[in-house]
Amino acid sequence: MFEQVEAAPPAPSVKDSPAGTEHHRTCRLDINKPQHVLYVVGTSLDVSIYRSAPPSSKSFSVKCTPQVKYSISPPTPETSHQSQIPLNRNTSLLISMDRASEFENESKLSVRYYNEDRYAVGLAVLHLTAVEISLDVDADRDGIVEENNPNKGSWKWGPSGYGAILLVNCDSESKFCKNEDYNSKQEFIFNLSDLKDMSPMKLRTRGPSRLPKGYKLMMHICLGDSEKIRVFGSKSGNKQVNNAENSSSVKDYPVVLGPEVLSQEVPYPGGNAEMDFHVEGLDFPDKDFDGLVTINLSLLKPISDAVPETPIFTDKVMFRVAPWIMTPNTLQPEEVFVCRTSDNQPFLKEIKDLVTKSGYKLKICEPFMNRGDRWIQDELEFGFVDSPHHQFPVVLDSPRDGELKNFPCKVLLGPDFGYVTREPQSDEVSTMDSFGNLEVSPPVTVNGKKYPLGRIIIGVAFPTAKNGRNMTKVVQDFLWAQRVQKPIALFSDWLVVGHVDEFMTFVPAPDRKGFRLLLASPDAAYKLFKDLKNNGHGQARMFDGFPKERQITVEEILGDRVLLNHNNYVQSCIDWNRDVLKKELGLDDDDIIDLPILFKLEKKNDGRVVAFYPDMVNMIVLGKNLGIPKPFGPKVNGRCALETEMCSLMGGLGLNCTFIDDYYSYHKNLGEVHCGSNVRRKPFRFQWWNMEL
């Protein structure tokens, strides 16, 4: 059934239907009465001459009207219509017709049987009506529903691939009653504007104005697929969607198939006509769902009142549900989100200045919505879905569910803004489930393998660790199942908060691979502090201007053997991740920049680690402007040496550093600028279906 699908799933969801479309149909002759056969153009009828032969027959001849073509198997020497052909057990006729009939029983084929003495002993007649039937989709992915694409029933990745695409209709056409559209269980389409989120599908027919008596068309899906899609019909028939919006009501778009309806009769449009359908996805790919769904259209033949119809022709189309895709720091921002809290007014102002200067929109989540929860990075991840016909942003809501938990569905979900979440069944949510622990790299090529949408990065524990904390399985399953940004698991459980954004980020670069990986580096910090001491700044103080007890000199830092030991450990943890990232993203050392950052170990937190001073790698990246946690490092000639180093490192890439004071409002709460902000970015121009998977 899926032979042509690349990378077929190991255990495809059960297709509760008999196997594949048949292009050869066994068809019977009867010498007692003429047979009326409905023929579908593109198939062939396989007729056993022997089966219906009268007992005494030894040879036969065939005659037909001009539209009918036939061949005899096994092949016989060149014969005219009138010549008698010897009959044997395996003799069969293969019948086909090139185009649809204009009226019922337009064509005819007859077989005459002869006995030993070459006298006619029987005549079997077939009256033939030919129809063309095609269930059509945009299998070539150009936004237009072409006619009878030969690959429409299967799906292949890549620029030379094929197979139609479906969006999960997870936005909400209603601004007031927020609910994903696909969840609005109804008999009809929810709103005419919802049509644009759906994939077009057409039933095209040619032939007589009506099907012969008793024949009917059934559209059907298997049980497994029925939870994944819904098909709406279109009572307006030939009308285009654009026109329909002007003149139609939702009642013109009734549900044809879906979770409650696995099969339904659809009208035969008749003559040279077509009928519009609209298909929506109900769920994203996941562990149990490879994203592929099939819609079948069967032509049923009546037998008698007592017995059910049998299908004589089945056409099918395959869709893949579009994956949820994340957007790396190298994509252009569209909106920046931060929370207003009782204590972050100065921080808000600095962020606002940066965002305004950079030319982007700032959206502030107010206290009534955030209820004091400032970690908007952790509550949600922005992404998008894409298809040849439509594209919109989709927020992935974290199972973290802090006080911000209503923000994604109450504020973000809306017209053309989708929503998806994955909730673990038990209460196994930990800090690892916050989306500061979910990042994505820019596009990379690794040993020739292209990741044009980058790779997702999450943080977990080593499997050998006792009491290790991990991102919950349902979210990991979801991320892996999207396939187009194959995830990398890093080791982040050594941190108290445990998020990958505490030790790494990506910034755009004009050269090499178009970006740099920034890594926190205690070694780089010690090197800088040693340089300071060597240059006579050993008495310079960190946290200068803060209360005395916070301040500490460069020499005191360098002299603290315990701090050094702990930072050696931190460096080895980050180095482990550095090695993984180099391998999995195909990076060289020159693609990586070490940032001078120190950490400290918290005995009370199982020996896990927090940043010693504001963690500069936890920055917000807005094009060429970086919003970096102000580190309050030792001053040299009145200027913070850590800021100087950052500006020097980033300046080489043409990036501008803005240092934002998040000390009391975020850093002391174990987060920084990145944890306290979120950025919705422009989607990739690269279309995911063009990946070679």
Next chain:
Amino acid sequence: MFEQVEAAPPAPSVKDSPAGTEHHRTCRLDINKPQHVLYVVGTSLDVSIYRSAPPSSKSFSVKCTPQVKYSISPPTPETSHQSQIPLNRNTSLLISMDRASEFENESKLSVRYYNEDRYAVGLAVLHLTAVEISLDVDADRDGIVEENNPNKGSWKWGPSGYGAILLVNCDSESKFCKNEDYNSKQEFIFNLSDLKDMSPMKLRTRGPSRLPKGYKLMMHICLGDSEKIRVFGSKSGNKQVNNAENSSSVKDYPVVLGPEVLSQEVPYPGGNAEMDFHVEGLDFPDKDFDGLVTINLSLLKPISDAVPETPIFTDKVMFRVAPWIMTPNTLQPEEVFVCRTSDNQPFLKEIKDLVTKSGYKLKICEPFMNRGDRWIQDELEFGFVDSPHHQFPVVLDSPRDGELKNFPCKVLLGPDFGYVTREPQSDEVSTMDSFGNLEVSPPVTVNGKKYPLGRIIIGVAFPTAKNGRNMTKVVQDFLWAQRVQKPIALFSDWLVVGHVDEFMTFVPAPDRKGFRLLLASPDAAYKLFKDLKNNGHGQARMFDGFPKERQITVEEILGDRVLLNHNNYVQSCIDWNRDVLKKELGLDDDDIIDLPILFKLEKKNDGRVVAFYPDMVNMIVLGKNLGIPKPFGPKVNGRCALETEMCSLMGGLGLNCTFIDDYYSYHKNLGEVHCGSNVRRKPFRFQWWNMEL
């Protein structure tokens, strides 16, 4: 992680561990104290010269003992050990060693730093200890655990494929307390004889007799895999399994990993030594399980008492759990199973004569076990599992669960006889779940695609049918997930009993594809009856010798228009399946033989259908001997014309027909010979891992 795995699953089960084995390890220099580094042969150490350079250094030189090899990146002009190389931000050393050290700190490398004036300003020393560590399996599938196969961490199908194989340990070493061995949850192996069902795995090391202080080896699996495998250690160390059986107790084989233990320290064997492990599978591939499991071995480095160890090297091996494989009629029988009931003594005798004559074993399931349930075909399906090290039969127990339900686990399950079942969660079991509705074709090639183990065949309803009956989803999922006998779904719901074995079977043939597909054919029956009438036998009676009311003449049959209509419908149902089988098995008409069988429609059964006289296609195939339901057809010259026709059709293939009277004992209960028997056959010689999937 699975880049080399062919046909990687769309959503691999979450691997709760950081990504892949790292062959490059970032390593730190320290000018303040010598560093002691444990090096694993086959990896390389990546050392940043710059990171640890004293502040004033401008150049450096490198010196090392003979075992150590290094290169400088970016490459410098040809230099001797003593020459000073300019230092810049990206300068790094790549260090490797060819073989294991004999003692700790055997090798050494030092980096000397120089200032602008070329005076030495610092010296960083690395003391190196090299070890070889390899977790080994039979990745080349020859039954022997080779050393460090480069492909051991991945899995590929085909004759040029690689990757180790695991059996589900689903037999029962105990004859008395019947329980699949993998279900005997214990701290140790259940029985020494159980070792042969397990895949061997070895930990091989070379190096000093002990690891440096604080280092340790951990074996670990991810959460998803932990439900699928169990690993046993071997306290006897180097001993071979064969010897072990003589001298060991089960306590020498403790559980190392499994559902309750995701990671465990394993001893470093020391020096040039190896340690044996034994791995069992706990579950067959299924919808949620692609059959692949990975076992990791990590070398952990101590940091300090306060902080956890970090892994510096991970080796991994991948297994695929062997699928459950069915055996077609063309394979040689080993045992024939039938039930004894109060009313089937004559039938039993005829079957016994046939089986004995054919040279096979007959096993009779006695009334205390079958409690009157004679349908042993329906309760279970025989299959087998195969690996390079071992092979045994496995019975798939149907969820049907009639009175025979205890037979598979109480009688069949035993030493070297495995058991597996799939039970639906709700009570959705129907007649379609009986395994007369589960068959398998002989090996076929379809449009160039080879199915060297044939294809599974099941019967379902059309999705367009109202009140359609289907095989339960969990069994379908299981069958599809085995992958090596890709199933075909036929349309069998038109039958009252609904089983594919009511209208089709396969028999061996000396020519063409090595077999013929036999199909029930009302057309063939009508043709035969017409021939009889034409030849003057119109008054010959079916069921001759039975009570008068059962008897019916050839002419009466031919004259019954209702019967004809219903059989036309049956023929169109079978023709639909014929078309599917031709396409999905790559058959020609010459590969198919139509058997003269009539059906009748039962209005009381929703217009479904039963055989009009004993259904000859429902036969038992024992090599060249066929046990066929005696049809009691019209007699010509004292001989049943249906038997004559069968003998003629089968005789051409060199097959012998034995007609068995099952009329009252089976046929009147809506089954025949095949439904009432079962055959365990020799496994395929073809090894499933050599399939190209």
